[in-house]
Amino acid sequence: MAIRTTAAVLVGRAVRVAARLRGGGSAIPGNIALKIDPGFLERTIASIPDGVVAVSGSNGKSTTTNMLAAIIRAHGLKVFTNPSGGNLPQGIASALLSEVTVSGRLDADIAILEIDEGYGTRLAELLKPKTVLLLNIQIDQLNRYHEPDRVAAMLGRVAAASTDGLILNREDNFLVDLDAQIPGRPSRTVSFFGGVPSLVDGASHGVASADRFGAASAVPGSRPAAVEVVALDGARATLAITPVGTPDGDTDAAARTEIEVRLPARGMHYALDAAGAAAAARSVLGDRFRPELVSRALDTLETVYGRGELLEVEGEQIEIIMMKNPASLQLNLDSLETAPEQVFLAVDEGTPDPSWIYDIDFSALDHVDGITGSKAWQFAVRFGYLGIPVVAVDLDVKAALKQFLALPRPASGHKVMILNYEQMMLIRKILGFKELEGGGAA
């Protein structure tokens, strides 16, 4: 067994180096390591003293995982985490490869792992999370999971695996009473995060939770929150945190600690991500939890790859908006302060069915300079019916990109590119940026 682990680690690492030299980071090394030693992931993870915290949901997994890892690190723990998007078994194994010793030991106190909702059931079996943080169920990749009810069922199985803590978004139609839908465990503490009604209702598209039909035992927002977003000002939010050990239900406001946190960008969804991360840290750390360390951790956090990221191209800053799913696109469009002067859009078959663009409010845009990718014409039709002028459609990505970048610098703000994941990777490569390691695209 030990020899096999060593072989898995060494071969996996060699493949990882080779893959990097070729310019393609990926889940391949993890895949190979798992082939040589199928128990590699499970066994290595099981040896982590404080266990696993699993973060899942339709949207905001990477951001929140990053926030939670930073908060836990600020409390002095050694954290193992998977990089953004590397949320399938092979992606997690790839991440492990870079950190384990040759004998397969990992130097970490706790693992904080973003997991793909579609693989949630399998990953929950493999990883046996002590704590599970669930963010939301949005209309995400319906072509993949077909129906929000199925995603809810999959996340229910992940939630049921948690032994110590379950943290849920009370503003989500499906999660607000998920604890009542799964078998309970005496050892498990359930806590919620959310926002004050004025902020939740005021977000121009709410929190973009999927519609739920049929019986529900609780109305979104109705559960008492361990961490609540009480104020929002641009990219800063105020969180009210209920003291550890008090029952969440009967805490008067005076007993709560209010902290101010920095968000990756404007937007209520980021504030809720921060509240979720703080609530999970509170649940995991118990008496060791210090609210002020949440502020400190989030202040120093780097923006997660690809979300609201600024790329520097020939001395010019270009803002990237990831179009991962309808909800994330809507929230990102809503967070634009003014209609960008120059906008470029690239979408390919990584988004197999862009039908949902008919549910999106594109009023944040007043024109589009260029559209490319195999779905470009479908977007052009949509903008046609919206009366949003489209300057150019060109399926040749390189040519379209060149034309867009040739535009003179905007008078205010920066160029904005709205991209799906696959086009973001392609365009980064065309522009000569290093590719993302970790693989297993979200």
Next chain:
Amino acid sequence: MAAAPQTLRILHLFPRLLGLNGESGNVDILRLRSEWRGLPVEVIAYDGGAPLRFDDADLVFIGSGPVSAELLAHPLVLAIAPDLKQLAADGRPFLAIGAGFQLLGDRITLEGGEVLEGAGVFPITTRHGGTRVVGDFVVESPRLGTVVGFENRGSFVDVGPHGTLGRVVYGRGNTETPGEEGFWEDNLLGTHMHGPILANNPGLADSLLDTARSRRGLQYTDAAPEALRSIDERARHARGTIAASPLSE
């Protein structure tokens, strides 16, 4: 006597329950295609409850949804079945997608074997189950040429000897062995082409509008405005792109 108002009325059935995946885009597209040609449109949304004066409707649209929503919509659809049958018999065009199409049929057999009675507008039956197909969908319609969209279904439809939207070129269609897709006879069009089917296929939208207009004797003031010509050119490119290299899961 006052002149009859020159307005086309679209009845949008159960937009809240049945509107998965951008399907209400179909209603917007019908409205804009008529309004840009000078014929005003009124959209009447019906989500159940107090009965509307259904008789005003010139065109009826019903969309799709997950099985959970289909089950909730079922009694609501049955409650208005006589009105809908009347509208259909009277020549008002219907566009019914996915779950909405199934509910307007004669019968639905659920995966567990339970049988739901449908509204009986379309002479079709549906059987849930089998492998789900998800992917691009290309159909050759004798009336309109290439029709493209997206297929995402876990059910089969039996349309008997009736007319269809067209022959499946890529995707699965009504039956286990790819053959024909949907139902299209006279004023009734039903399909499992999900999402805003009318976006890529403006010919279908115009055909529904023409049926509705001719019943009422309503005219466009400008049959081919520039805005529509440029959108239809984009839609032609969209059909071409999908038909040239369709993909599925």
